Amino acid sequence: MTLLDQDSNSIAFVDVSKTFPTARGAVTALERLSFSIRRGEYACILGQSGCGKSTTANLILGLERPTSGFITVAGADPAREFARLRGRLGSVFQSDRLLPWRTAIANVRLPLEILKIPESSLTRRAAQWLKRLGLEGFEDSYPQQLSGGMRQRVALARALVPEPEILVLDEAFAHLDEVTSERLRIDFHRLSKETGKTVVHITHSIEEALMLGDRIFVLGKPGKLLAVIDDVVGKDRAELRSDILSHLQGAARHARKERSSIDRPGGRAAIGEEWAT
Ligand SMILES: Nc1ncnc2c1ncn2[C@@H]1O[C@H](COP(=O)(O)OP(=O)(O)OP(=O)(O)O)[C@@H](O)[C@H]1O
Numbered sequence: 001m002t003l004l005d006q007d008s009n010s011i012a013f014v015d016v017s018k019t020f021p022t023a024r025g026a027v028t029a030l031e032r033l034s035f036s037i038r039r040g041e042y043a044c045i046l047g048q049s050g051c052g053k054s055t056t057a058n059l060i061l062g063l064e065r066p067t068s069g070f071i072t073v074a075g076a077d078p079a080r081e082f083a084r085l086r087g088r089l090g091s092v093f094q095s096d097r098l099l100p101w102r103t104a105i106a107n108v109r110l111p112l113e114i115l116k117i118p119e120s121s122l123t124r125r126a127a128q129w130l131k132r133l134g135l136e137g138f139e140d141s142y143p144q145q146l147s148g149g150m151r152q153r154v155a156l157a158r159a160l161v162p163e164p165e166i167l168v169l170d171e172a173f174a175h176l177d178e179v180t181s182e183r184l185r186i187d188f189h190r191l192s193k194e195t196g197k198t199v200v201h202i203t204h205s206i207e208e209a210l211m212l213g214d215r216i217f218v219l220g221k222p223g224k225l226l227a228v229i230d231d232v233v234g235k236d237r238a239e240l241r242s243d244i245l246s247h248l249q250g251a252a253r254h255a256r257k258e259r260s261s262i263d264r265p266g267g268r269a270a271i272g273e274e275w276a277t
């Protein structure tokens with residue numbers, strides 16, 4: 001099976017690099033990153049702060065273009081064929097991004113309104129998803145009347161209502177307390193499996209990745225694939241945890257060594273300006 005095998009793969013990155021120009025020079029967020037995510041798979045992308053996780057999410061969603069390399073999402077180039085993917089990709093971020101002047105149900109209706117779905121089914125579909133996320137009875141509440149966990153449930157309902165094939169979650173549960181985030185994780189995981197979604201769940205929590213992922217993609221800085229942990233379900237959690245930690249710590253040690261060598265005279269030019277930032 002190749003990276004671009006469209007029958008089994010939903011998302012593929014082939015040799016993708018992403019560099020941001022900044023006043024202090026170019027910052028490399030991703031460096032020749034290649035991976036693929038299968039249809040119906042719950043994939044967790046795990047890594048330390050600044051390793052390029054959100055950049056990866058933004059590239060999948062077509063919000064950024066790669067500097068070099070090639071990306072395919074559900075058979076389309078997400079940045080160039082944005083319209084072809086409309087309604088087929090859903091996203092949820094750390095902040096709920098709800099519109100404060102709209103009620104819960106009006107927030108959930110919004111993507112269907114944008115897709116010009118007939119008025120007759122809008123409210124019914126939005127109410128169904130609020131119910132599936134445990135918010136029956138809160139349809140007419142405004143975001144400021146709901147708890148953080150409930151608002152994130154509305155954001156999930158809004159992402160799910162157009163029935164997308166792929167969902168991208170970028171640290172979607174990271175700011176919630178442990179009990180709330182645990183419940184939300186369980187509910188979302190069940191719903192995504194019941195509806196056969198392909199999920200890309202970005203997290204910096206090893207525990208979250210181990211709890212949810214069918215596979216875990218471990219990223220190191222800058223945007224390099226350190227390891228792919230296959231068949232997470234059924235494996236010994238403690239062993240996997242220490243395996244993942246050793247990949248992350250090894251990468252951090254390597255980065256520190258590189259940084260100390262660029263501080264030596266002549267080292268900076270030899271290694272590259274981006275490591276000096
Ligand atoms: N628009 C931008 N302009 C300049 N640099 C950027 C931009 N977006 C990201 N970066 C840089 O690219 C690198 C990767 O950033 P990214 O936000 O993808 O990391 P992350 O893994 O999501 O981090 P975190 O866990 O803190 O959210 C960082 O060095 C960041 O400073």
Ligand SMILES: [Mg+2]
Nearest residue numbers: 053054055170
């Ligand atoms: Mg991020």
